Amino acid sequence: MQQIQDFFNKIDRTDINENMSNLLSEDIIDSIDIMALVAEIEKYYKKPLKADFIKAENFESFKDIKAMLEIAMR
Template sequence: MQIVKQFFINIERTDIDEKMTNLVSGDLIDSIDIIALVAEIEKYYKKPLKAEFITPENFESFESIKKMLELAMKD
């Protein structure tokens, strides 16, 4: 979870933490934040995140981001 926290820190969203849920549906983060997170993820893993993983549901919580990354980056 620490890496997900670091992604939020890197995009200057230190107000978001691992206890929060409904990040997208609760309007805590928006599409610009998601794109910034995707850029951080791609930079960290040094590979693109496939479009199929870039869905609002995958960015609802730290847990959903973590699960998405486990699937997306296992190759």
């Protein structure tokens, strides 16, 4: 989960941590944050994140992001 925290830190969202949930549905993050996260994820993994994975339910919590990355970045 530390890597996900690092992604949030790099987009200047140090206010978000792994104990939070409903990040998108409670307007804690928005589409701009998601696109910035995607850019950081792609930079870290050195490969693009397929559009199929860029959907709201994959960005609701650290757990959801981690699960999505485990599948998307195989």
